[in-house]
Amino acid sequence: MVAGAPAHAQDGDAVASGGYAAVIRRTSYGVPHVLASSVGSAAFGQAWAYAEDRFCDLADQIVKVRSERSRWFGPGPDGVNLATDFAYQSLGLVDRARDQLTRLQPEERDVLNGYVRGYNAFLAATGAARVPGWCAGQPWIGPITAVDVLAYQRNIAILASGDALLAPIAMAAPPSGAQGALPIGAAVTTDGLRGLQEQRALSSNGWALGADKSQTGRGMLVGNPHFPWEGELRFWESQLTVPGNLNVYGASLGGLPGVQIGFTDKVAWTHTIAEGSRFTFYSVDLVPGAPTTYLVDGRPEPMTAKQVTIQVNQGGVLQPVTRTMWSTRYGPVLDLSAIDPAFGWGTETAYTYRDANIDNDRLLRVWLNMARATDVSGLRASIGRDQGIPWVNTIATDSAGNAWYTDSSPTPNLSAASIAEWAAHPLGALNGSDSANAWVVQPGARSPGLIPFAQQPQLQRRDYVFNANDSHWVPNQNRFLTGFSPLQGLEGTPLSARSRQNLRLINGTAKFDLTGLGTAILSGDSLTAAELAGYVVSACRAQGTRPVDVDGTPVDISAGCTALAGWDRLFELPSRGAVLWRETIGAVLAQYPDALTVAGPLFGVAFNPADPGRTPRGAPADPAPLLTGLARAMLRMRAVGLPLNVALQSVQYTVKAGQRIPVPGSTELVGIANMAQYEPFPGSSREPFMDPGTFVPGSDLTDRGYVVNYGTSFLLTLAYTSSGPSARCVLTFGESADPASPYYADQTLLYSRKQLRDCRYSETSIAADPRLSVKTVRG
Numbered sequence: 001m002v003a004g005a006p007a008h009a010q011d012g013d014a015v016a017s018g019g020y021a022a023v024i025r026r027t028s029y030g031v032p033h034v035l036a037s038s039v040g041s042a043a044f045g046q047a048w049a050y051a052e053d054r055f056c057d058l059a060d061q062i063v064k065v066r067s068e069r070s071r072w073f074g075p076g077p078d079g080v081n082l083a084t085d086f087a088y089q090s091l092g093l094v095d096r097a098r099d100q101l102t103r104l105q106p107e108e109r110d111v112l113n114g115y116v117r118g119y120n121a122f123l124a125a126t127g128a129a130r131v132p133g134w135c136a137g138q139p140w141i142g143p144i145t146a147v148d149v150l151a152y153q154r155n156i157a158i159l160a161s162g163d164a165l166l167a168p169i170a171m172a173a174p175p176s177g178a179q180g181a182l183p184i185g186a187a188v189t190t191d192g193l194r195g196l197q198e199q200r201a202l203s204s205n206g207w208a209l210g211a212d213k214s215q216t217g218r219g220m221l222v223g224n225p226h227f228p229w230e231g232e233l234r235f236w237e238s239q240l241t242v243p244g245n246l247n248v249y250g251a252s253l254g255g256l257p258g259v260q261i262g263f264t265d266k267v268a269w270t271h272t273i274a275e276g277s278r279f280t281f282y283s284v285d286l287v288p289g290a291p292t293t294y295l296v297d298g299r300p301e302p303m304t305a306k307q308v309t310i311q312v313n314q315g316g317v318l319q320p321v322t323r324t325m326w327s328t329r330y331g332p333v334l335d336l337s338a339i340d341p342a343f344g345w346g347t348e349t350a351y352t353y354r355d356a357n358i359d360n361d362r363l364l365r366v367w368l369n370m371a372r373a374t375d376v377s378g379l380r381a382s383i384g385r386d387q388g389i390p391w392v393n394t395i396a397t398d399s400a401g402n403a404w405y406t407d408s409s410p411t412p413n414l415s416a417a418s419i420a421e422w423a424a425h426p427l428g429a430l431n432g433s434d435s436a437n438a439w440v441v442q443p444g445a446r447s448p449g450l451i452p453f454a455q456q457p458q459l460q461r462r463d464y465v466f467n468a469n470d471s472h473w474v475p476n477q478n479r480f481l482t483g484f485s486p487l488q489g490l491e492g493t494p495l496s497a498r499s500r501q502n503l504r505l506i507n508g509t510a511k512f513d514l515t516g517l518g519t520a521i522l523s524g525d526s527l528t529a530a531e532l533a534g535y536v537v538s539a540c541r542a543q544g545t546r547p548v549d550v551d552g553t554p555v556d557i558s559a560g561c562t563a564l565a566g567w568d569r570l571f572e573l574p575s576r577g578a579v580l581w582r583e584t585i586g587a588v589l590a591q592y593p594d595a596l597t598v599a600g601p602l603f604g605v606a607f608n609p610a611d612p613g614r615t616p617r618g619a620p621a622d623p624a625p626l627l628t629g630l631a632r633a634m635l636r637m638r639a640v641g642l643p644l645n646v647a648l649q650s651v652q653y654t655v656k657a658g659q660r661i662p663v664p665g666s667t668e669l670v671g672i673a674n675m676a677q678y679e680p681f682p683g684s685s686r687e688p689f690m691d692p693g694t695f696v697p698g699s700d701l702t703d704r705g706y707v708v709n710y711g712t713s714f715l716l717t718l719a720y721t722s723s724g725p726s727a728r729c730v731l732t733f734g735e736s737a738d739p740a741s742p743y744y745a746d747q748t749l750l751y752s753r754k755q756l757r758d759c760r761y762s763e764t765s766i767a768a769d770p771r772l773s774v775k776t777v778r779g
Contacts, residue, residue, distance in 0.1 A: 020044035020114050020121075021778045027760050027769040029750075030735040030743030033239040039368070040110035042240045043257045047118030048777045050236060050254060051126075053736040053743065056135035057232045057254045058119065058152070060686050062144050065093050065151040071311040071318060072140045073686070078185025080167075082312070082321070084684070086182070087166035088155070089308040090325035090332050091358065097150035100361045108364045112146050115257040119144055121779030132738035134687050150364075152255045157360040160391035161278040164192045165353065168334040172326060174291040175347050179324060189338040191681060202227060203469045204272035205502055205521060205673055206393065210462040211401025213506075215513045218720035219397030222521050223261045223270030225251075226668075226675045227713040229654065229733040230690065231683025235261070235714040237731050239761065240371075248371035249761050251714035251731070258367040261714060263725055263761075266374045266399050268718050271392035274409040275471040275489035278356045278391055280422065280439075282330045282432030283349050291347060292326060295433045303328055330354040330432055343427065352432065354439065356410035359447050362388020376402040376460065383408050384453040387446035393467045399720040405465035405475040406458040411487050413440045413451045419486060457481045457488060464506055468499040468673075477503050477613045492609045494597035494616070497671030501527040503613040505673060514726055517717040518756045520673075524570035524578075524664060527671025528585050531617060532602065532626065536584070537565045539623035540630060548631040555631035563644040564630075571666040571674075573649035573752070578666065579706075580644050583633030583699060585670050588625050590632075590698050596669070601625035636696045640703045651705040652676060655690055656734075656745035661752050663708045667700070679710035687737075717756065727759035 022036040022045025030053070034045035050058070063069055067088045069081035076082065088094075104112065120143040123131065128141040135141060155163065162169070167189040173179045207222035214220045227233055235251040240259065250262015261270045284294035292303045309322040326333040334351045337344030343351055366388035373379040375398040383389060383406065393407045414422060414430075418437045422428050430437040439449025446453075457472035458481075459465055465475040471489025472481050482491050495503075504527065505520045512520070540561035547554030560580060567577025585602075592601040596616075599606035602625070603616035620626070637644060642651065649662035665676035678692045678700060693704030700706065711732070718727040732751040736743040750757060760766050 019779075020117050021776065022048070022118075024049050024775050024777060025766055026773045027766060028771045029731075029747055029757060030741070031237050031239070031760070033241065033760070033766050035241045037242065038110065039107060039242055039246060040114035042242050042246065043111045043114035044118035044121070044779065045777060046238055046240060046257060047115040048122045049238060051119050051122035052132065053738070053741070054133070054234070054236055054254050055122070055131045056133035056687065057234070057685065057737060058144070059135055059141050061152050061155070061232050061255060061684075062148045063140050064088070064684060065155050066148065067094075067310055068140070070321075071313055074313045075183065078188045079183045080188050082182050082310075083167040083170040083184050083188050085310045086170035086308055086323055086325065087332075089310070090169050090306060090327070091158070091162055093151040093154050094147060096154055096359070097147045100150050101146055103361070105365065107368070111257050111364060111368065112149060116144055116146050116149055117779050118777070121777065124779075132736065132741065134737075149255060153363045154358070154360070156253065156256065157357040157363060157390040158355060160273070161355045161357055162353075165334060167192050168336050168338075169325070169332045171335040172333040172345055173335070174326070175345055176291065182323070186338055193336075193339060202233070202273050203498075203668065203675065204270070205466070205468045205498070206270040206272045206395035207464060207466045207502070207506060207517075207521075208395045208397040208403035208405065209464045209512060210397065210403035212463040213511055214401065214719065215511045216719055216721050218399050218401045219268065219403065220512055220514070220517060220720070221263065221268040221270060221395075221397050221716065221718040222517050223714065223716035224521050224673070225261060225271070225713050226711050228679060228682030229709045229711070229713065231685035231687060233683045234733060234737070235731065237714060237729070237735060246368075246371060249727070249759060250716065256363060256367075259371060260367055261716065262371075263716070263718055263727060264371055264373075265724050267370075267376065267379050267396060268398075268720075268725065269370065269379065269394055269396035270716065271389070271394055272467045273469050274391055274393045274407045275469065276407065276409060276411050277428065277487045278410060279353050280412050280414070281334075281351060281353050281427050281429035282328070282437070283351055283429050284328055285433040286348055286350055288347075291345070291350070294328060294350065296329070297433070297435050301329065303333065328352040328432065331358070336427070339427070351429065354412070356412055356450060357390045360388055360390055360410060362386045362446065363390070375400055376404040380404060380406070380458070387453055393472070395465060395467055397720070399725075401462060402460060403462065403465045404458070404460045405467060405472075406456060407472045407488055408453055408456050410446065411451045411456070411485065413442060413445065413449055414485065414487065415440055423486065451485060451488070455484075457484050466502055466506060468496065468502045470495045470499045474499070474612050477507060494607045495612050496668065497527045497596050498668040498673060498675070500613055501525075501671045501673050504530075514717060514719040514728060517719070518715075518728060521715065521717070522664070522674050522712075522754050524572040524575065524674070525672070526571060526666065528602070529569040529581060529670065532619065533564060533567065533569050533581065535619040535623070536626050536630065537561060540564070540627055543627060548627050550628060550631045550635060553635070555634060557627060557631050557634065560630045560634045560644055566645060571648060571664060571670070571672055573647070573662050573664050575648045576645040578648040579642065579646055579651050579701075580630075580633055580637065582666055582670055583636050583701060584626065584629045586667075586699055587632035587636070588629035589669060591629070592625060595625070596671075632698075636699050636701055639696055640701065652708060653705065654708045654748065656748050657739040659745060661745065661748050663711075663752060664754060665711060674712055676706075676708045676711040678707050682709055712751070715756070716759070718759075725761055727761065728756035729759045730756050
């Protein structure tokens with residue numbers, strides 16, 4: 001029995017034998033509460049429980065970072081497997097992991113070894129043919145190593161940088177043509193680059209409320225990451241308890257031991273994707289006649305060559321493919337010609353980049369140390385010491401009622417002159433042949449050339465801080481953070497409609513209770529409906545039956561007017577008119593992409609940097625863009641046979657084990673906090689994804705409606721009380737990725753009804769769960 005375990009833990013089923021041991025107690029909805037006598041054994045139990053739920057997710061990713069996808073699956077569609085295999089070899093993820101393994105702190109090594117052992121022990125006990133999920137019985141399933149997990153963590157670290165540049169890295173070749181081009185389709189390159197330009201689809205809402213906004217007079221938190229519902233980036237929920245050492249509850253990404261979003265008895269935190277830059281592009285001038293030699297301050301410097309061979313499955317026969325990968329002092333050479341031919345590798349210039357997270361080796365320790373903080377000050381000290389949080393803001397609160405925000409993401413430290421050059425270039429590229437554009441080295445940074453933590457945006461308050469993926473500059477409606485590097489994020493620019501809606505929700509309640517937090521963040525209210533729905537109804541009534549011209553087609557919008565007049569102006573499942581409104585706003589934005597941030601098509605009052613939470617606002621002077629948008633929306637809905645007043649629940653849904661489950665919420669473009677939409681690239685997993693149907697031109701509506709695979713994922717609402725943390729949450733897609741599991745769709749049904757469940761943190765609460773199951777695992 002584990003020291004400190006409650007009496008009921010003795011009844012567990014012992015599995016395997018060896019040096020690690022943990023008690024896995026699953027409560028309702030399959031949430032595992034892992035109890036162990038050491039952090040290594042806790043990691044062992046966490047990995048075992050994760051493998052029970054999501055074995056295939058990590059197994060698939062390990063094949064990816066080993067550069068073995070071409071070996072098992074061939075070149076892939078448009079050569080995508082070739083791109084990832086060669087690029088990960090060029091980036092040296094496995095080599096960096098081997099080096100990191102020799103430098104781990106003793107506790108890090110224990111956690112890593114425990115996690116690897118737990119995953120492998122589950123596989124040994126279960127057998128490859130019987131693992132849960134889509135990969136059961138596949139020949140590429142096998143034990144993983146510590147190096148594998150470290151390499152995958154490094155892959156997670158570069159999600160907002162090098163991971164979007166895999167195809168340009170793989171395809172880069174000197175202009176001589178001696179090295180033949182890889183058969184990688186343009187779509188593979190443009191998809192990755194699109195991810196860079198959009199910072200991927202990943203987004204989140206994060207609120208930390210202090211004593212002044214809390215009915216308990218203590219801290220409160222909303223953690224609301226908008227992440228994929230399919231693939232490897234799904235969150236997974238667990239609790240890790242080592243008596244006298246660690247007790248943390250929350251959500252994590254598969255392959256990352258510990259908890260990334262969660263709480264302890266004193267501190268709670270969440271993360272949101274940070275806006276800033278995690279890398280810089282460089283152009284380098286080449287020596288005439290020597291395209292693999294470049295100039296720095298007029299002196300020639302040879303590129304570094306790395307010969308890479310991968311095995312490619314060609315009809316069941318493995319064929320070796322060898323390619324030379326090239327790097328500069330900054331990093332790998334890139335072929336960016338998919339953006340513009342001028343950005344390819346020519347005879348005079350080549351492009352390369354430097355990555356702020358490629359040497360981030362702190363992911364093992366950073367969340368472990370955060371979970372041991374006893375207040376916001378301790379959390380801040382931990383983050384500043386480790387500097388390992390890769391691409392997210394942190395929003396945190398504590399039991400004393402302090403609220404704190406920071407963007408501690410690794411960010412290039414540039415001189416004022418380099419910043420000006422960066423801002424002026426269409427790619428944000430610097431002249432790498434001038435050493436003055438090197439990253440500036442200052443004391444206090446995790447790695448040379450990064451902005452030191454002490455110089456990054458931070459704010460502590462007693463009312464609230466928040467972030468919804470805009471930059472650091474507005475963490476509170478009444479407090480702006482300015483004077484930071486634009487590579488941390490832009491200042492003085494308009495907020496997104498979703499950020500503004502977050503502020504409306506936060507400031508719409510004087511002091512919150514726990515129930516109010518859940519009600520607010522899941523609200524069907526939206527900024528655009530609140531500002532404009534009444535105006536559109538009045539304008540279209542004034543229009544009467546006079547047709548609106550849409551590309552030469554006259555459209556009588558009076559029926560649309562009637563549908564919007566009867567709409568409750570919410571995005572709740574019964575709401576009739578919500579689909580028409582979403583399509584109307586989408587049609588306006590298709591014609592006027594900046595309409596949400598400037599005065600004109602949607603708003604009458606221009607953006608005011610002194611009042612970013614409430615501007616732009618008000619009805620526009622001319623209703624024509626909105627009425628034309630309404631007409632386009634009507635045509636779109638009629639094209640797929642939808643009534644204009646169709647209920648949202650009839651159109652917007654996800655599919656779980658063949659069951660169609662209605663989903664509330666909408667796209668962030670309508671200005672809603674509770675996001676629900678479709679993302680065509682929810683991750684790099686080979687798991688089969690949902691088919692959204694055929695899209696209506698110019699819209700995200702399809703002949704199947706709105707199929708949802710992305711949005712609110714792990715929703716955590718928490719209030720500190722005199723007796724400790726009280727939390728309610730939901731994991732929208734469920735703990736298990738196996739359709740045969742009872743935990744596959746159960747929480748999706750909860751979310752459909754906007755029901756949150758208790759996060760059982762205390763031993764008393766865990767023991768009282770009516771569906772408690774207990775198992776002891778060893779290995």
